[in-house]
Amino acid sequence: KQEVTQIPAALSVPEGENLVLNCSFTDSAIYNLQWFRQDPGKGLTSLLLIQSSQREQTSGRLNASLDKSSGRSTLYIAASQPGDSATYLCAATGFQKLVFGTGTRLLVSP
Amino acid sequence: ETGVTQSPTHLIKTRGQQVTLRCSSQSGHNTVSWYQQALGQGPQFIFQYYREEENGRGNFPPRFSGLQFPNYSSELNVNALELDDSALYLCASSSRGQGGSLGGEQYFGPGTRLTVT
Numbered sequence: 001k002q003e004v005t006q007i008p009a010a011l012s013v014p015e016g017e018n019l020v021l022n023c024s025f026t027d028s029a030i031y032n033l034q035w036f037r038q039d040p041g042k043g044l045t046s047l048l049l050i051q052s053s054q055r056e057q058t059s060g061r062l063n064a065s066l067d068k069s070s071g072r073s074t075l076y077i078a079a080s081q082p083g084d085s086a087t088y089l090c091a092a093t094g095f096q097k098l099v100f101g102t103g104t105r106l107l108v109s110p
Numbered sequence: 111e112t113g114v115t116q117s118p119t120h121l122i123k124t125r126g127q128q129v130t131l132r133c134s135s136q137s138g139h140n141t142v143s144w145y146q147q148a149l150g151q152g153p154q155f156i157f158q159y160y161r162e163e164e165n166g167r168g169n170f171p172p173r174f175s176g177l178q179f180p181n182y183s184s185e186l187n188v189n190a191l192e193l194d195d196s197a198l199y200l201c202a203s204s205s206r207g208q209g210g211s212l213g214g215e216q217y218f219g220p221g222t223r224l225t226v227t
Binding site for chain 1: 200
């Protein structure tokens, strides 16, 4: 049974800092790993998807890496901004479903 | 290309009642999945529909049921509502990948917030 863990549960940083969010999963037989952003009370916005054959993906200030053998993924956010404040969720994709972590709640203060 | 839409946005029901939530898939997608997200938790997989048939189910009782229509829109029905059913319900649409797997990107709707009193 796939289990996904995210560390830290919450993070508070001043604007401009670079930061790393961590995601670990127990079953390496995944099709891909997705990172999502969720604003309070809202749905999920897909940020990055890394296929199982890939090592990393980049979009703007975001970079996500995947190491299947160790069951880890990281989301790197460069030069954080107050608008980045949200909950970040990672999800490991199995044959039929996504298994989510409980998220990292990020607060970027001006 | 329209995104995934869900209705209603918010809903308040009484324990024991029944509720129907609706989801319209993104254009070109043939698979719809439903997730339940309790406050402070990650989404939990309820079930998935592919070509109008249930194609996988999470650890949810039979009072959670669904439908998928020929236009790939979907409904989630919950009977005999319980207080613990209060949550954000999310649907996600996608296309089946290689070998029928869920290998493609999942696109989520804005969710329906259900409150059971």
